[in-house]
Amino acid sequence: MRIVLRDLATCRWLEFSEPVAVLAAREHADVMETLRNIESRVDEDNLWAAGFIAYEAAAGFDQACVTQESTGLPLLSFGLFRRAEELPEPELSTEPSGNSADWQLDTAQHTYMRNVERIREQIALGNTYQVNYTMRGQTRAIHNPWQLFLDIARDAPLAAYLETDEYAIVSASPELFFRLDGSALTSRPMKGTAVRGLDASDDARRHRDLLNSVKDRAENVMIADMLRNDMGRVADPGTVVAESLFDIEKYSTVWQATSTVSAATGKPVSEILAALFPCASITGAPKIASMELIAKLERSPRGIYTGTIGYIAPGRKAQFNVAIRTAHVDRRSGDAEYGVGGGIVWDSRPALEYAECLAKGRILRQRQAPADFQLLETMLWTRESGYFLLDGHLSRLSASAEYFDFDFDKEHIIEELQKLAMTLHNEHHRVRLLMDKTGETILTETALCLPTQSAAFRVCLAKRHVDTDNVFLYHKTTQRAAYENALEGVDDCDDVLLWNREGYLTESTVANVAVRLHERLYTPPIRCGLLPGVLRASLLESGELHERPIRLSELADAQEIILLNSVRKQYPARLV
Missing domain, CATH: 3.20.10.10 (D-amino Acid Aminotransferase, subunit A, domain 2)
Incomplete structure (x- = not known):
């Protein structure tokens, strides 16, 4: 077993390999006992535990939780490791990955939309308020799961990669299920999504629309309240606090609304998991009724999707993600599955919900850019007029810097351009500006001889x-x-x-x-x-x-x- 994940506290990559033992549970009756054994080994033997819990493990924490029968993966599996090694930033390969980009959804659009209407009927009857309804994307040709991880997950805040001889798990999760540091317990549930625009102006409009969405804000607050309630089962009295509500965060393909809930607790990790799992953001409200409906409507078990991946460390430290944007790969056959979904409420529009699912799957079709890609502007400078359309170039550069989270100092760039202009002596020059993520710029110039009349x-x-x-x-x-x-x-x-x-x-x-x-x-x-x-x-x-x-x-x-x-x-x- 090998596990790589990003530590949220340090923003560094941790790698776990060569476990001294692997503890797993395949029956609901074994889930809590296995977790207690894992925690005991961490505390008594000063070990680290890293692994996953599948969505279908829920009944192992609470028999009232209904899921489909688990297939394939264990309900939970953790390796015990002597240490966590810091890993350098994983680098993208320029070689073809050999992985398929042809993912097919297991649920037809008309079926998905009909099931959304069935959920709305249950909401109208008062049986539920919100249901996180999902489906699976499937492909038969993921031969390099590590490359898939680099392609989709390298920049995700709660990214995780796990591999055994039989399977690999690739998680591009941005969502923190919970983090424990001593007695401090923090959760950051996500609910409310807008597809990112591809150009700066459309992207800004979509951000605005999400920020002003009454529907998304109501969903987000509802889920935050559920987390507060779940946390209250293990928190010290009076310590549960909603630190923030409906913060809008930027990711590669979506804008995401997030809230932060915290508490103080002295309970062990196994009891925290029993109180919180599965995360309310991926079930609905109320949790038990929503899970019953999910089990009836979804075509297959979720497996690791919407479960959790993370670690438990000595000294009451733990971190677990919500395993959204997560793929399960069969390493022998290359078959893979990736879940997508969203929260359905009374005023959900089926066609828009389906489009949101497609947007969340868009990450599978695009390889991430190398971390060192640069923004570029190419300008004309003339002795008579200076830089041609300089304001337009700076405006476009600023918009792209905002989109990709590059530092941008307009005054500094203008100053550097003016310095360069003082060294130019020909009538026309082509000036090339490169800017990296830190805002550092490189200027180069080439003398031009522009033809007065060129052939077509x-x-x-x-x-x-x-x-x-x-x-x-x-x-x-x-x-x-x-x-x-x-x-x-x-x-x-x-x-x-x-x-x-x-x-x-x-x-x-x-x-x-x-x-x-x-x-x-x-x-x-x-x-x-x-x-x-x-x-x-x-x-x-x-x-x-x-x-x-x-x-x-x-x-x-x-x-x-x-x-x-x-x-x-x-x-x-x-x-x-």
Whole structure:
């Protein structure tokens, strides 16, 4: 057994390997006894325990909890280790992972929506107030689970990876089930989700909508109240406190609403688990009635999904996540399962709930960028006018810095650009600005000889469509794989026109695109999957350019194709 997880207190990675023993339970009657034995070994032998508890272990804590029958995984399994080793930041591999990106949901959309209506009927009858209804994504080709972990979980605050000879568990969880430090007990339940926008303006709108959502706020407060009640079963009298409610946190694919509940307790970890498990955020309210409905409606056991992964350390220290955004991989066959779901309340709209599930699964289709990727701006400097459209470049850089949580110091960047300008002597220069996550910038320049009249660029259509879910299409960065892939094998063209799955034009590999149709100049809207170019924005603002989707079939009727970027400005193109 090998386990890697992020320690929330230190933000460092801990690795557990070569256990002195592995303790597991497969029957509900053995769950509490096994946990007590684990705790005893930690306290008496100064060992660390790390492992997981499956959702179906719930009846081992409270016989009133109803789940489907567990299959495959033990109800709980913990390794006992002499120490936890600190692990350097895991690095992404540039090699293909060999893992499938083709995940299929086990529940058809019409079935999901019908079950949401069944839950709403139970709410109307007063049998429940909220139910966390979930389904499974499945694939048959995860041959490298560690690479899957690096792809989806490396940046998650409560990430965890566990492997044995038979299976692997990959968790990209952002949710803290509980942390114990001496007598201090803290839980941070999550409830309320909004899909992140792919460009900065849409992302800000979605954040605002979640912050102002009465429905999501009500769900969040309801779950926080349940945690307060559960915590009260093991807390010292009068110590349960809701430290904060409905904090909005940013993650790679979603905005998430979180609350923080704390208490003081002298109870052992096994009793804390018995009081809190499973976490209220992944069952519903009331817990017992919601779990009964979950068992009837969901197609399969949850397994590790919505269970918990964590460790118990000497000195009354423990940390456990809520195992959402978590995959279970059969290491022999490559079969894998990943759960997605959400809280259903009376005013839930089935189609929107289904769309939210799809958004939560989007993480499976995108590999994380290396931690050292940089933001990029390329500008034109002229002796006569200085930096062309500088405000637009700085505005775009600021928006991307906000999106990716990069430090950004506008005044410092302007100062560095001014210093560079004093060293430039040619009529025209191309200035390239790179900025890393700490806000440190690197400026380079190249003298330019811009032609007064250039021949039309020869452009051809890309062989494959771009993925509009690729966030790096909407931000100018050093992550240029989509553009580099489009240029592969292209020898007889100067540039390539990109297009999306729906057959709409997007951009070229180095420029925005404008097409003259019926005497008006049009450019595709950002939502089609393209960079918000600085010159493009300026021309839209002036009224010289207009937005509308452009089908590839319309290019044959185009009176003119123009490429736009802020260094070469506007230059003609010819489709070959």
